[in-house]
Amino acid sequence: MNILHAASELKPGGRKVCLAIGFFDGVHLGHQQIIRQTVANARLHGALALALTFDRHPNAVVAPDRVPPLIYSLPQKLRAIEALGTDRILLLHFDEPFSRQTGAEFIRGLARGPGKIHSICVGADFVFGHRRGGNVALLRTLGGELGFVVHGLAAVSLDGQAVSSTRIRELIGAGELDAASQMLGRPYAISGRVVAGGKLGRQLGFPTANLEVEGRQLPPSGVYSGLTRIGRKIRRVALNIGFRPTVPSAAPRLCVEAHLLDFHGDLYGQELEIEIGEKLRDEKKFASFEELKQQIALDVAAARTCCELDERD
Numbered sequence: 217m218n219i220l221h222a223a224s225e226l227k228p229g230g231r232k233v234c235l236a237i238g239f240f241d242g243v244h245l246g247h248q249q250i251i252r253q254t255v256a257n258a259r260l261h262g263a264l265a266l267a268l269t270f271d272r273h274p275n276a277v278v279a280p281d282r283v284p285p286l287i288y289s290l291p292q293k294l295r296a297i298e299a300l301g302t303d304r305i306l307l308l309h310f311d312e313p314f315s316r317q318t319g320a321e322f323i324r325g326l327a328r329g330p331g332k333i334h335s336i337c338v339g340a341d342f343v344f345g346h347r348r349g350g351n352v353a354l355l356r357t358l359g360g361e362l363g364f365v366v367h368g369l370a371a372v373s374l375d376g377q378a379v380s381s382t383r384i385r386e387l388i389g390a391g392e393l394d395a396a397s398q399m400l401g402r403p404y405a406i407s408g409r410v411v412a413g414g415k416l417g418r419q420l421g422f423p424t425a426n427l428e429v430e431g432r433q434l435p436p437s438g439v440y441s442g443l444t445r446i447g448r449k450i451r452r453v454a455l456n457i458g459f460r461p462t463v464p465s466a467a468p469r470l471c472v473e474a475h476l477l478d479f480h481g482d483l484y485g486q487e488l489e490i491e492i493g494e495k496l497r498d499e500k501k502f503a504s505f506e507e508l509k510q511q512i513a514l515d516v517a518a519a520r521t522c523c524e525l526d527e528r529d
Contacts, residue, residue, distance in 0.1 A: 218298075218303070218304050218305065219294065219304075219305045219306075219307050220304055220305070220306045220307070221306075221307055221308070221309070222306075222308075223306065223325070223326055223328075223329035223330070224329065224330065226264075226266070226304065226306070226329055226330050226331050227330065228263075228264045228330060228331035231262060231263050231264050231331065232261060232262075232263040232264070232331060232332050232333070232334035233258075233263055233264050233266050233329075233331040233332065233333050233334060234254045234255075234257040234258040234261070234263045234264070234265050234266065234333075234334050234335045234337070235254065235266050235267075235268060235326070235333055235335065235336045235337070236250050236251045236253075236254035236265075236266070236267045236268065236302075236336075236337045236338070237268045237269075237336060237337075237338050237342070237344070238250060238268075238269060238338060238339065238342065239269060239270055239273060239274070240267070240269050240293060240297060241273070241284075241286050241287050241288060241293065241381045242287035242288055242293075242381050242384050242400055243288070243293060243296035243297055243300075243400075244372075244379050244380075244381065244384060244399050244400050244401060245372045245374065245379045245399060245400070245401045246339060246369075246371055246372040246378075246379045246380065248300060248401055249369055249372055250337050250338060250339060250367075250369055251267055251297060251300045251301075251302060251337075252300060252301075253337045253367055253369060254266075254267065254302070254335070254337045255300065255301045255302060257334070257335050257337070257367075258303070258334075261334055261335075263334050263335075264303045264304065264331060265301065265302045265303045265304075266302065266303065266304045266305075266306055266331075267297050267300075267302045267304075267305050267306070268305075268306040268308065268326075269293070269294075269297065269305065269306070269307060269308070270307070270308050270309075270310040271290060271307055271308065271309050271310060272310050273286065273310075274310055274315065276310070277310055277311060277312055277314075277315050278315050283431070284381075284382070284385060284433075285385060285431060285432055285433035285434075286431055286432055286433060287381060287384055287385060287388065287400075287432075287433055288407065289407045289408055289409075289429075289432070289487070291407065291487045292405070292407035292487075292489060294307070296402075315346065316346055317345060317346060318345045318346050318349060318350070319344050319345025319346070319349050319350020319351075319354050320345070320350065320354065320358060321345070322344060322345050322350070323336075323350070323354075323355065323358050323362075324358070324362070327358075327362045327364075332363070333362070333363075333364040334364055334365065335364055335365040335366070335367060336355055336359070336364055336365075336366050336367070337366075337367040337369065338352065338355065338366075338367070338368055338369070339368070339369055339370075339371065340352060340368040340369060340370045340371065341371070342355075342368065352366065352368035355368070356368075374398060374399055375398075379399045383399065384396050384399050384400060385433045387399070388404065388433050388434070388435055389433060389434075389435070389436070390436075391435050391436045391495065393435060393492055403491045403492070404491070404492050405489050405490055405491040405492060406427065406429065406432070406434070406455075406472060406489070406490050406492065407427075407487060407488065407489035407490070408427030408428045408429045408432070408472065408487070408488065409427070409428045409485065409486070409487055409488075410425045410426065410427060410428075410483040410484050410485065410486050410487075410488050411426050411427070411428045411484070412426070412484065413426035413471070413473065420505065420508065420509045420512060421509065422454075422475045422509075422512050422513075422516065423475065424456070424473040424474055424475050425473070425474045425475075425476065425483045425488055426471060426472070426473050426474075427472040427473075427474065427488060427490075429470075429472050434457055434470070434472070435457060435492065435495075436457075436495075437457050437458035437459065437470075437498070437499040438456075438457060438458065438495050438496070438497060438498045438499050439454065439455065439456050439457075439495070439496045439497050439498075439499070439515050440454075440455045440456075440457065440492050440493060440494065440495050440496060441453070441454065441455070441492075441493035441494050441496060441518065441519040441522035442454075442455045442474070442490045442491055442492050442493050442519070443490070443491045443493065444474070444476065444488055444489060444490045444491070445489070446476070446479065446481070446483075451476045451477060451478065451479050452476075452477040452478075452519055452520055452522075453474050453475065453476055453477065453490050453519065454474070454475045454477065454496075454512070454515045454516045454518075454519040455472070455473070455474050455475075455490055455492070456471070456472070456473045456474075456475075456499075457470070457471075457472050457499075458470065458471065458499035459471070459499070461499065461500070461501035462501050462502045462505065462508050474488065474490055475512075475516060477516060477519065477520055493519075493522050494522045496515055496518050496519065496522070497515070
């Protein structure tokens with residue numbers, strides 16, 4: 217993955233740059249339209265296709281009490297952007313000094329980079345810069361001055377509803393994962409780094425990979441079937457999302473635990489992406505760990521039959 221962290225790192229080799237700008241949480245159908253338009257422009261004009269995004273939601277800096285739960289982890293988002301054919305991804309660190317730039321200062325800074333901007337593609341409602349003072353109209357004014365074309369693309373609609381990250385979060389939270397997948401343009405998946413847990417699953421005979429998902433929008437608590445890729449192999453998964461009510465705790469916290477069927481290996485520190493399948497059951501408190509163990513065995517058997525494996529490399 218070719219990721220840059222400053223415009224000065226771009227080496228366009230004399231080519232112009234076609235630029236897509238956005239936070240792109242979920243890289244949904246609307247985002248895909250913006251990025252694909254950028255890639256098409258670049259191919260048409262012999263330019264470099266560059267997607268510019270940020271390492272955190274801007275509200276994390278300018279409005280910390282209004283940070284939305286994110287659909288995708290950062291690595292998951294970057295993989296989805298790269299898959300659309302971009303030549304480079306410019307991943308900028310969003311911090312307090314960055315947030316003080318006006319919209320014009322931000323765009324002029326990009327225009328001073330090593331590659332001349334041929335076009336900028338954004339959503340029609342795109343706003344940027346200090347106090348969200350920049351918009352598509354400002355981009356067009358700057359484009360006339362600095363010599364680039366602006367594409368402000370209207371939102372994509374699906375079944376009469378505008379596709380948006382906000383709507384997808386609502387669907388995920390309501391457990392409407394098929395509808396969320398349609399707006400994403402791909403099966404909904406949870407991704408997170410595997411971290412150490414309490415190893416209760418191992419004690420019960422069903423070791424789990426515990427995913428770090430803080431700040432993420434998650435489906436309702438329960439047990440789900442799923443699929444994940446380990447190297448070149450697709451594995452079935454029994455996934456638990458919930459507060460583990462059978463395990464005594466003074467401060468229960470939401471956990472995402474994945475048991476990979478027919479897998480033995482160390483996944484600590486790796487980013488694991490799990491495509492969610494069917495919901496197998498709701499979360500439940502069991503009378504004993506033995507009863508929980510018996511139910512997990514049933515969950516694993518159900519997960520084995522739910523998801524169809526894709527044997528391709």
